[in-house]
Amino acid sequence: MLTAIVYLQALKFALPAITMLGVSPCFMMIWGTWRSVSAVLPTRWYHAVDDIMYSNYQRLIVFFYEHYTGVEVLLYGDVDMLNKKENVIYISNHQSTIDWIVCDFLSIRQGSLGHLRYVLKDGLKYFPLYGFYLGMHGGVYVKRSGQFQEKKFIRKLNRYSKYNIPLWLVIFPEGTRYNPNLPIVIQKSQGFAYMRGYTVLNQVLTPRVKATAGSLKILRQHIDAIYDITIAYEWKNDNYVRRAGPDMT
Template sequence: MLLSLIIYLQSLKWLVPTFIMLGASPCYMTVWAGWRALTAILPRRYYRFGDDILYSSYQRFILFFFENCTGVELFLYGDTDCIVTQQKENVLYMSNHQCTVDWLVCDMVAVRQGMLGNLRYILKDGLRYFPIYGFYLAQHDSLYVKRGGKFNVARANRQLARLRDDKTLTWLIIFPEGTRFNPELPDVIEKSQMYASDEGYKPLNHVLTPRYKAVQVSLEQMRSIISAVYDVTIAYSNTQNEETDERVASPGMIEFLSGASRQIHVHLKRIDIRDVPEDEEELRHWLMDRFQQKEKLLSHFYSEGSKQFPGYPIKSKLGLTPTLPSLIIWGGLLAVSLATSKGRTYHWQSFLGFSVLGCIWMSIRS
């Protein structure tokens, strides 16, 4: 019975961190709203400067739980110098996509170059209605896009042109597959492989066939201020059945906080923007070639006895210095707001208010 209790409590390791992280979001939005109001009549660059600082602080707060508390080991491969030397640059960050933790890996890589507050995302349109975060990320200059024929190129061009014209320091995050690779969804993988065959490409087994339109639009608008493309390939430990060697689903955020994967392996290829094709058809072939390279890397990772990418990794440990101050700030604000009945009332009302008003705003702007 004691063993069952221990196992049960172990499965709930995610509960307290999740409560704290989500619980602090109304505090964050309150501070953000104040800053937005103060800079409303000023040029947007003043708002963006403060917003980037706030976002960096909040994401460091998140990383305290996802990296410091979990004790996960991060292994970096490939062109690691551009990260560990902390030489800031504008980039298009292009990654394979297999689970929600991929978003946190962006944070883990960006914080090591000092660019955490400068992440902007290209997101699936349905995420615009996610409570609080959907609305806020739009205010942080992220883009929501629809796939296929519903892709609004004109709107994407306008939003990206604003970042370009303001010369905004940016990591533009994109997952060209458009959805997650999940071995437990063979229909999705089969459909992707059929699409690759129809387009004349070799079907892929560890990634989905990439869609190029969002990458093309992003590069067309941002090429003049982007230094490079970071081609990132991610793999997680404990994502292979030990008996059959078959790949299994990567952990979601809850499973990750519970210790499902103790290691993250990240291969980074830095590609100078001058080496990225401008012609649409050439760019399409180039993107497919990059995903064929990802296929090779992941095939090596999941080959018998490997569990790592080719080459010699750097084990990168994030200390408490980058994250603890943010924990004190946002955790402290959460504690203060929950300490009194009026604070608790404001807290849940602000969470509800920001969520509802945010969804209404995003619906109007859609």
């Protein structure tokens, strides 16, 4: 009996995973119908309805991650920003596959859940269903370093201002996730900072600035604020030894 309980506990992620993935084809069918109908309508109409649909799907995700799992979210700093809707650029450290869900936790409290749009690694656009949809929702796919396509990036961001699209533009400037179990990645990042005369960082990776700087320049007249977020996950022992961030399961 004890063994069965342990296995069931380990598989508790199955219900939310099956639910969230199971409803995605239906979501895509409904979205596809709206996308076809809205092709002859003003662009802002498409985004208004699309934001509502996206918000409803993300609410399902928030329910599982914040209520089903019993996660406690503690906020420190300028939490007054949750009392008003703003167009923002959201920059954050990156250490886990659930860092993007923390964006959900914050934006839902401001009533801006449907306005989340991400700057994403180019390879993620090939992820089944989600990769294509996030691009259509307003996400921006970018390539790293020397392959950064600035003109394409500018053209995409200009759409937000042109059509007055409500916006939480989420950027993880570090790109690669910080993982203390991968010291080579950390050392490479620190070496990059040292060679360029930047401050050598120990708890986060050195940010790459092209996407962030470009967003600030292009969206200067469209955004109301910059949210500078640092995410910290609870320590699991008394020695305060840095561990890898939790994964989605």
